[in-house]
Amino acid sequence: MIELGDLWRTYRVGDSEVHALREVELEIARGDFLAVVGPSGSGKSTLLNILGCLDRPTAGRYAFDGRDVAAMGDAERTRLRQSEIGFVFQFFHLLARLTAQGNVELPMLFAGIARSERRRRAAAALDAVGLSDRAHHRPDQLSGGQRQRVAIARAVVMDPGLILADEPTGNLDRASAAEVMDLLGEMNRAGRTLVLVTHDPEIAARARRRVRMDDGAIVERT
Amino acid sequence: MGFVELVRFAIGALRGHRLRTALSVAGVAVGIAAVVSLTALGEGARQYVVQEFSSLGTNLLIVIPGRVETTGMLPFGGTTNDLTLEDYRALASRIPLVVAAAPLATGTEVVRAAGRSRSVPIMGTTADLARVRRLEVASGRYLTPGDPDRGGSEVVLGSKVARELFGAASPLGQVVRIGDWRFRVVGVLAPRGHSLGFDFDDIVYVPVRTAMRMFNRASLFRILVEVRSERELRQGKQAVLDLLAARHRVEDVTVITQDAVVSTFNSVFDVLTLALVAIASVSLTVAGVGIMNVMLVAVAERRREIGLLKALGASTRQVLGVFIAEASVLSSLGGLIGLAAGWLAVRAFVQVYPTFPAAAPSWAVAASLAVAVGVGIVFGAVPARRAARLDPVQALVGR
Ligand SMILES: Nc1ncnc2c1ncn2[C@@H]1O[C@H](COP(=O)(O)OP(=O)(O)O)[C@@H](O)[C@H]1O
Ligand SMILES: [Mg+2]
Numbered sequence: 001m002i003e004l005g006d007l008w009r010t011y012r013v014g015d016s017e018v019h020a021l022r023e024v025e026l027e028i029a030r031g032d033f034l035a036v037v038g039p040s041g042s043g044k045s046t047l048l049n050i051l052g053c054l055d056r057p058t059a060g061r062y063a064f065d066g067r068d069v070a071a072m073g074d075a076e077r078t079r080l081r082q083s084e085i086g087f088v089f090q091f092f093h094l095l096a097r098l099t100a101q102g103n104v105e106l107p108m109l110f111a112g113i114a115r116s117e118r119r120r121r122a123a124a125a126l127d128a129v130g131l132s133d134r135a136h137h138r139p140d141q142l143s144g145g146q147r148q149r150v151a152i153a154r155a156v157v158m159d160p161g162l163i164l165a166d167e168p169t170g171n172l173d174r175a176s177a178a179e180v181m182d183l184l185g186e187m188n189r190a191g192r193t194l195v196l197v198t199h200d201p202e203i204a205a206r207a208r209r210r211v212r213m214d215d216g217a218i219v220e221r222t
Numbered sequence: 223m224g225f226v227e228l229v230r231f232a233i234g235a236l237r238g239h240r241l242r243t244a245l246s247v248a249g250v251a252v253g254i255a256a257v258v259s260l261t262a263l264g265e266g267a268r269q270y271v272v273q274e275f276s277s278l279g280t281n282l283l284i285v286i287p288g289r290v291e292t293t294g295m296l297p298f299g300g301t302t303n304d305l306t307l308e309d310y311r312a313l314a315s316r317i318p319l320v321v322a323a324a325p326l327a328t329g330t331e332v333v334r335a336a337g338r339s340r341s342v343p344i345m346g347t348t349a350d351l352a353r354v355r356r357l358e359v360a361s362g363r364y365l366t367p368g369d370p371d372r373g374g375s376e377v378v379l380g381s382k383v384a385r386e387l388f389g390a391a392s393p394l395g396q397v398v399r400i401g402d403w404r405f406r407v408v409g410v411l412a413p414r415g416h417s418l419g420f421d422f423d424d425i426v427y428v429p430v431r432t433a434m435r436m437f438n439r440a441s442l443f444r445i446l447v448e449v450r451s452e453r454e455l456r457q458g459k460q461a462v463l464d465l466l467a468a469r470h471r472v473e474d475v476t477v478i479t480q481d482a483v484v485s486t487f488n489s490v491f492d493v494l495t496l497a498l499v500a501i502a503s504v505s506l507t508v509a510g511v512g513i514m515n516v517m518l519v520a521v522a523e524r525r526r527e528i529g530l531l532k533a534l535g536a537s538t539r540q541v542l543g544v545f546i547a548e549a550s551v552l553s554s555l556g557g558l559i560g561l562a563a564g565w566l567a568v569r570a571f572v573q574v575y576p577t578f579p580a581a582a583p584s585w586a587v588a589a590s591l592a593v594a595v596g597v598g599i600v601f602g603a604v605p606a607r608r609a610a611r612l613d614p615v616q617a618l619v620g621r
Contacts, residue, residue, distance in 0.1 A: 054533050054615040074538060081614075082535025093530045093618070097238025109231065110536040112223055158535070 001162065001193055002028040002051065007060030009046050009216075020046040021057070022216040028195065030161065033188045035207035036197045043216040044197040045166055051195060052087050052164045053077045082111050086155030086192075088165035088184075092147045094139040100126060100150045101135040107158050125153035129183055145176025152183055162193045169203065181206065223540055232547035239520075243552065246516035250556025250594045251563060253509020257502040257590040258564025258582040263571070264498030266580030268491035273579070282354065283447040283459055285313070285466070286476045303470040304441030307370055307430065312465060313447055314350070319458045323447045324351035325370065325430050329437040333426060335387040335398040342383055343425050344400060346433020354446045362394045362409030365429060373431035377405035381413040382423035400426070403436055415577075455479050499586075506590055510597035513556075517549055517598060521605040528609045529617030541610035542603060549602025553595045560594075561587065 009021040020043045028034055036044045049055035050062065053069065062069040064080065072080070081087075094103045104122040113121070126135050129149040139147055148168055155163055165184060169177035181203055188194040196207065204210050212220035223231075236243045287305045307325060314323040327346035332339050349367035351357065357364065364378055377398060384393050384407075393407040405428060414422040434440070449458035459477045467473045521528075531541050568580050609617050 049615045052533070054529075054618065055613050078532075078535060078537045081533060087533055093526075093533075095238075095527065095530070097234060102234075106531070107534045109227060110223055110531070110534065110540050115227075154534070 001030040001032075001065060002026070003061070003063040005061035007050070007062065008058045009043070009050060009055070010058040019216045021050070024060070024216075024218055026211065026218065028193060030193055031188075031191055033185075033194045033206075033208040034196070035204040035210045036195065036213060037199070037201075037204050037210060038213035038219075042213040044213055046216075047213070048164050048166050048195065048197055051162075052085050053081050054087070082107060083158045084160050084162060086158065086160040086163045088148070088151050088155050088163065088168045090167040090170045092139070092144075092151045092171075094147055094150060094154075096139055099136045099138055100131060100142065100146075100153075103139070103150055104154045104157050107154060111158060121157055122153070125157040126150070128156075129153045130179075143176065144172050145179055148172060148176070148180050149183060152180065152187070156187055156192070160192070162195070163187055165194070165196045167197050167199065169198065169200065177203075223543070228540075228543050228547045229551065232544055232551050235544070235548055236551060242516065242520065246513060246520075246552055247556040247559060249512035249516065250509055250553050250598070251560035253505050253512070254557050254560025254590045254594055255563040255567065256505035256509075257586055258561060259567040259571075260502050260505070261495075261498050261586035262564070262568045262580045262582040264491075264495050265583050266578050268495060269579045270577070271491060281449050281452055281455065282479070283449065283455065283462060284478050285445040285447060285462060286478065287441065287444075287474070289474060289476055302474045303472070305445060305475065306441060307434075309466060309469060310370065310442065310445050312469060313445060313462060317458070317461045317465060319449050319454050319461055321448050321450055322350045322353045323445060324348055324354045325445050326351075326443045327430050327433040327437065327439060327441075328443045329433065331401045331436070333383065333387065333398055333400050335393070335396060336391075338387050340383060340386050342380075344433060344436070345425055345427045346430040346436075347427060348430055351427065351446070354448045358412035358414075360410050360412040361392065362407070364409055365427060366408075370430050372429070373435065374429045375403070375405045375432065376408045376429065378409040378411060378427040379407060380411050380423040380425040380427075382421065383426055384410045398426075400428070401436060403432070502586060502590070506593050510593055513553060513594065513598045514601040516552075517602040518605055520548070521545065521602070521609060525609050525617045528606070529612070529614045529619075532610065532614035533618060538607075538610045542607055545602045545606035545610075546599055549598040550595060552602075553598030556598075557591045557594045561591070 004024050004026040007021055007024040007026075008019065011018040011020055024047065036047060038044055046055065050057050057070070064084070069077070069080075095106070098106070101119075101122050104125050105118045108118045108121060123132070123135065126132055129152055131146060131149055131153070134142060134146060134150075139150070142150065152168075163184065168184065169180055172180060177200075184194060184196065185206065196203070198204050210220075210222045211218045212222075285305065288302045310323060310325040313320060324347050329344050330341060331344050332341045345351070347365070348370050349365045352359070352364040359378075360381060362378075365376060366374065377400070379387070379393060379398075387393065387398065388396065393410060396407050398405050398407060411423070428436075430442075447458065447462060449455060459479060462477050463473065463475070466475050528541055531544070532538075536544075564582060568582065571580055572578065
């Protein structure tokens with residue numbers, strides 16, 4: 001599903017260059033579950049952002065379902081983000097003014113899906129993460145774990161084939177983290193590809209494959 | 223994402239930031255209200271003065287004996303002929319352009335009635351003055367039309383004279399003494415108020431021949447001539463000059479036109495309007511800068527949201543649409559509130575000064591709305607576009 005070849009992401013900071021990613025080679029098959037681990041600042045988020053088309057590599061190849069992402073126009077990248085990739089952030093990134101339901105509806109709003117259909121699908125997605133009874137609560141009325149479950153519902157509501165999660169449990173207590181991980185595992189078993197950044201060895205152990213990063217490079221694959 | 227969805231989302235965002243929304247709406251509203259009320263006052267002042275003059279008749283020529291126009295000196299070696307009732311008759315009947323003319327013979331005399339007395343200006347004239355000066359009769363009638371030489375002892379009172387002499391009682395049919403002469407009241411005029419420093423209600427009108435006898439004069443003070451339209455003023459003036467020159471065998475009268483005065487005032491008020499436009503522009507600019515700041519802050523604060531929306535699959539155009547919709551809703555709302563507030567202020571002012579025709583000119587309303595909405599949209603859209611074009615991660619982390 002995903003192929004990265006000799007991928008670089010270089011930041012220019014003043015006069016010096018920071019290589020957030022260097023020479024990254026990676027293949028991810030459809031339905032795979034990959035955990036990305038490594039010390040802070042090793043380039044995990046950078047990698048995930050590039051996979052999610054939130055950022056662009058400085059050099060190298062990125063093919064999504066055989067299509068060259070670098071060659072894609074803005075519209076095509078937007079479509080990829082919209083319907084083929086679901087992103088789960090460490091800090092949830094929910095809109096505070098919208099209810100859980102409203103947040104889950106957001107991707108469908110921009111995809112031009114009719115209101116009644118949005119309602120129905122958002123309700124189903126919230127049901128799937130066990131938050132039907134919280135549909136009309138705003139984020140500040142929800143616990144961290146609940147917020148992240150809303151974010152997961154939002155990530156899957158467009159039925160994407162790929163879910164990217166950047167330390168989704170980084171800000172959660174153990175019990176909430178376990179719930180979130182169960183949900184993500186379920187999404188993966190349902191056939192979605194899952195790429196997950198984590199610091200937690202136990203969580204990494206659940207993945208089918210692991211890559212360890214250090215200083216922008218992949219240093220170990222298991 | 224349809225238009226309705228877009229506006230709904232924008233309104234949701236505005237409601238989500240109530241304080242900021244309220245402040246910016248207030249900013250726009252204050253600017254617009256200032257523009258509307260200031261221009262309304264300026265326009266009202268101008269209309270007021272123009273109306274004052276028009277009520278005196280703008281198609282009016284005033285014939286004065288003597289050549290005072292250019293040098294103020296009499297023609298060399300000549301004598302000035304009086305303006306006579308014969309001249310008046312000739313003017314009224316022989317010039318086709320003239321629709322009406324009225325002679326004036328004036329003086330001041332003590333008027334007595336019912337044990338009270340009052341010193342007032344006396345206007346000796348004919349029935350034609352009612353038309354030429356647009357006089358309105360409140361009760362009774364004006365002077366009898368007919369031969370100006372006939373004289374007579376009827377009198378028409380200005381409203382103030384009637385009130386001062388007779389109080390609430392009706393003066394119609396009563397006898398008043400003017401100097402040593404006895405008159406019978408045939409009419410009372412409607413109040414007219416002060417105009418250009420002269421109290422039109424504190425006057426009495428008597429037949430011109432009688433006034434000339436009373437004041438022992440052979441000549442008229444002046445002759446008022448009304449032509450058909452303002453456009454014929456110049457032609458009419460020449461016809462009057464020619465006729466009198468032929469009758470007197472010398473050019474010895476001056477004809478002044480009211481429109482010359484009106485146009486002087488008009489240009490004064492053009493300057494005033496211009497000044498008000500300048501004030502309005504300044505307040506509009508202030509409002510514009512306010513809107514601009516609000517929109518800039520809104521976009522900066524919401525960079526993260528822009529990043530998120532893009533990460534969730536919003537296109538650059540959709541993000542831009544959201545911000546433009548927000549800016550439009552915001553500035554239109556502020557604009558409408560400002561219009562309403564300005565309108566109320568003008569209404570309140572007119573309540574207090576009913577004779578003052580204050581009303582905002584439509585160009586000012588249109589310009590202020592256009593500037594408010596325009597500035598709002600431009601300064602909402604430009605920074606939003608910059609943020610929307612970034613890769614989502616840059617907007618998301620906001621570095
Ligand atoms: N916008 C940026 N500008 C400069 N350096 C950056 C930027 N984003 C990330 N980096 C650097 O790239 C490296 C990798 O960062 P990141 O991918 O966030 O690491 P991780 O997620 O593994 O903690 C770090 O050294 C970080 O400082
Ligand atoms: Mg990170």
